[in-house]
Amino acid sequence: MTGPPSRSHGAVPPLEPAVLERVRNRDPEALGLLFERYFDAVYARVYRLLGERPAAEDAASEVFLKVYRAAHQLDPGRDPAPWLMTIATNVCRDLWRSGAYRMSRRAASALDDPAVEARLTSGANEPERDALAGERDRMVHEALQQLPPQLRAAVVLHDWQGMSHQEVAAALGLEHAAARKRYSRALAALAKLLKGKLK
């Protein structure tokens, strides 16, 4: 399998069923726990899928609005993470289809550079290593940004989020074979974009 040194970003332990039951009733304390547990993972996913901070902030807010509205549908017996992540992916897909997103992509600013953010948030006092990692992050992020959203999603969900092709297919509303094909195309395109830059 194409298993890289697997890092599943955004994997978080589920909340207890009792808490989820209270979330169903929109209990403020339980909602707070749900938010604290899952918000960063949702934000990270939408950021990687959309590639810009303003769009990611809008999308993450939208996801939690949908969660609030549909809280009564939550199954307390199951981990809510897949449900949340499906909502997150769907919100991103809706955004890709909108003209506003296409316009905002053209105006993406350097402030959205994840390398800058990585440097600011790494916390480790190793400036040189941070700078190198940040530079690499920036290059990969830029290359991903150049891919069409659907290709980007295939590679981000599979390689960054650690999802199987079957899960990616379900998340993107595709057949399994189509998801694999899309991933292959995305990876080939990304390899071309990154050629000679990662040394």
Place this chain on the structure above:
Amino acid sequence: MSELHESDLTPAEREARDAVSALSSPRPDAAYRQRVARAFVAGSLESTIRTRRVLALREWLAVVGAAAALALVALALNRGPDWRVIEAHGVVFAEVDGRVLALAGTDVEYAIRRGTRVRLPKDGSLDIVAPGVLAMSLEGGADVVLPRAPNRWWWRAARGRVNVGNAFISTGRAFHGATLAMATPEAVAHVTGTSLAVLRDREAGTCVCVMAGHVIVSYGQGRESVPVPAGKRCICPPGGEAEIAPILHDSEHALHRLNEKSAAALGR
């Protein structure tokens, strides 16, 4: 086969895959996170999002409005000067909005502001100037579509037409970089800064007299343009070959008179 195998990937693809896998986890801005958390718990996220959208829309509208206002100001500032009358004799027939008006005095200036068709009686004359840019003198019997004065910075091409009669043209300092095309039924004189006369007679055709500078005359279909240097004239008879000859003295005198009259207004 449900997943791709390691061996299916090229080394570059493996490298790209590992690079994506090693990407950092972006973290939200703390203030934003706190704001969303508060609204989510309080059940007011919808209004928060709506407020944010309204603010974004307002911001966008403000930016668009400012850009539009700036564009309008730029367009207004870019506009070349209006024609002013230096001297007018007799009645001037000006075509304004499809109606021919017989005008005299200050009414003439009002009618010809941005260029219009002007016809003069045999005993009439009209000297006008677009300050700093262009001066024109029309003799009696002239039927001319006045060019508007070229704009200041962009869209600096102007176009006029001499249907019949004599038109004398002189450019000023602010004309530099602009172009003027004066057409007749036979030819077009392309002007980039000069003193010239465009004389048109129904039988004899067009004569372009150049006193100073340099004019290119194009005439007929598929014929090469003719450069006309200072001190020369280009005669374009209807359907005939263009001919270069020395400038007409009458044209030279008329252009000298025009230059004297308009010197101050043209900033010479």
